[in-house]
Amino acid sequence: MSTRFSRRVLFGGAIAAASAVVLAGCGVGEETADVALSNEEVTLRFSWWGSDSRHELTNQLIDAFEKENPKIKVKGEFSDWVGYWDRMATTFAANDAPDIVQMDELYLRTYADRNSLLDLGKTTEFLNTDGFSDVSLAAGQAGGTQYALPIGNGSLSVVANKTVLDELKIDLPDDKTWTWDDYAKISAEISEKSGGKVVGSGIVGSEASLISIYARQQGGSLFDDNGKVTLKPEQLTPLWQMNKDMAGKGMPSAEATAEQMSAPLNQTWLVLGKQAFNFNYNTQITSLQAAAPDQEFVLLQMPQSAGSDQTGFYYKPSMYWAISARTEHPAEAAKFLDFLANSETAAKIQGTDRGIPANEDSLAAIRPDLDPSSELAAKFNDQVKDLVQDPPALTPAGASDINAMIQRQAQEVLFDRATPEEASTKFIEELTAAVDAAAS
């Protein structure tokens, strides 16, 4: 009897011990190490998401940096978008985060607010930011602290398939003046004229930045600087009403639209020549053009709201560089970041793969060698320069999943399960609940 009892005690103790280990594993770690270069060889871990071509270019960046800095080795880790954020979440939670990470606006505050990113202000000795405008830098700040450095600047645009429009003998619309009503009318005309072979538009309002622009045109915004949701249903409903009115007439059927939401680039109707307009960042024209060499794409400005003097346009960083707050080598990490952000060598290797460089010197260095579609994208940034307004508040923690929430409710409308009013009210409720849950 006694042996059995003591064994049980032992067993319980073992479990307690094991869970204590696990418990210890997930606390917040120690303070950031001193920002000074080490005398010994240092290995940095660097992670990014992207396509195969980006992986190749980034490996070239690493090689070039290592050649200039023989004492610093950089180990690259990469994956696709979805896998990337799973890995980020688990490696940061496990105290095993890479030293330098590629960051997105959707997640910047999620990580920054929880002290997971290094204050880049502490690394100014190694990291120069002179090439960046104040507006650009501001887009990487949360609560006045520079947590991330923008890599590229983009602006949301309408990508138009000119080949398709030419075939249908429809002129390019005047995008300086066009309104959302014009947009809907022209889209319907395209569908009609082609006899259903081509549709005018893809889904409207299936993504946060478009909704943000539209809300700004109505004098509203998605979030405020305190990370509260400020969107009003009436600032979103008209967009989803367009989807409802245009499904099958000017847009693909509801099912095809739902499918297009998750289609890979080379299967999108725009690339296949079955759709005339789509909302994309201007910088995406390069990959769209590469996927459809026999189509000609051009960039148009976003439609405006009739009677509003707000364009709502803004430059959005394509992505950011950031350093983990728990890196053991902040100085070396900053040095590598400095290379990525400022070096002309890096700019030339990278081209526009991560967007039109936010660093103005880098852009000037590569501008003469831009391929035609990248030049179109760069020109578009120049074209809207006087129309862009201050960037909107960063996406707060808890709202990283905002695009999934938007698409879910947009689909409810498409499939007639909710009216546009109901869906936008529901979306705002859900978003507010998610943000509040993360803030508590």
Add this chain to the structure above:
Amino acid sequence: MVSEFRALRKAPGGSGQKGRVNSRDGRAAAVFLAPWVVGLVVITAGPMLMSLYLSFTDYNLLSNANFTGLENIQRMLDDDRLVKSLTVTMVYVFVSTPIQLAVALGLAVVLDRGLRGLALYRSIFYLPSLLGSSVAVAILWKRVFGVDGLFNQFLALFGIDGPGWISSPSTALSTLILLHVWTFGAPMVIFLAGLRQIPREFYEAAAVDGASKRQQFRRITLPLLSPIIFFNLVLGIIGAFQSFTQAFIVSDGRGGPSDSTLFFTLYLYQQGFQNFNMGYASALAWLLLIIIAAFTAINFWVSKYWVFYDN
């Protein structure tokens, strides 16, 4: 399993010698048990206890966990998507499992008739079970049932203009149920083994008495096979509750269109890894455990009324 366990307990010594365990045997047993105990503690029990603790916290992966008492349970009570995901999962489990078992049993009976090339058929039918929960097949499935997919191209031959099966909320779940049914091979193989255990004499005797094939199936095969059916049913239901890969791939981790394929496990993953609500996700995991345990208990209780043990 259970009987083995009993045998082990009865084995040497039994109740009479409790106090005098041979110390050398005891040590040997401890050594042999060690890998299992270590595995249990480190890989299963430790994380489970951890997740039980986390389910009462607001752990967000990046900051320290704060104890929040029953807040996560409170949150479950007015979580519409939780209700939605439970509904989707229940439909999936209780539609796909019976159909899958019926198909498996039917084919097992046919194959048991002594078909030539049985081994080959068995392997072919078993193949989907190996592939069914793989990423590759889920991707294939997405293509086959897409708007321009193989299935619609097939329907087009007959002039039918099929919808986007996976992109329409009214049919998306059915395609996943079909995918699950398609993996009938594993229960089928178990049924086949069970059918082999039924003595042929029963059938011969029944045939002599003039019983039809259908009567033989109902009066001999089903009762004698009922423990196997029960076994497959329990495992099938537990497995179906935990399905994840198919819905994750087919809907790109979203559970769409319009939450129609939002499996419970998928929702749990979204909360934990996409929304950083790991505390809430842990609570959801425990809810799933409780639900599965409850259904398994019901299953065992009901089994008293229909499962026939021949001893």
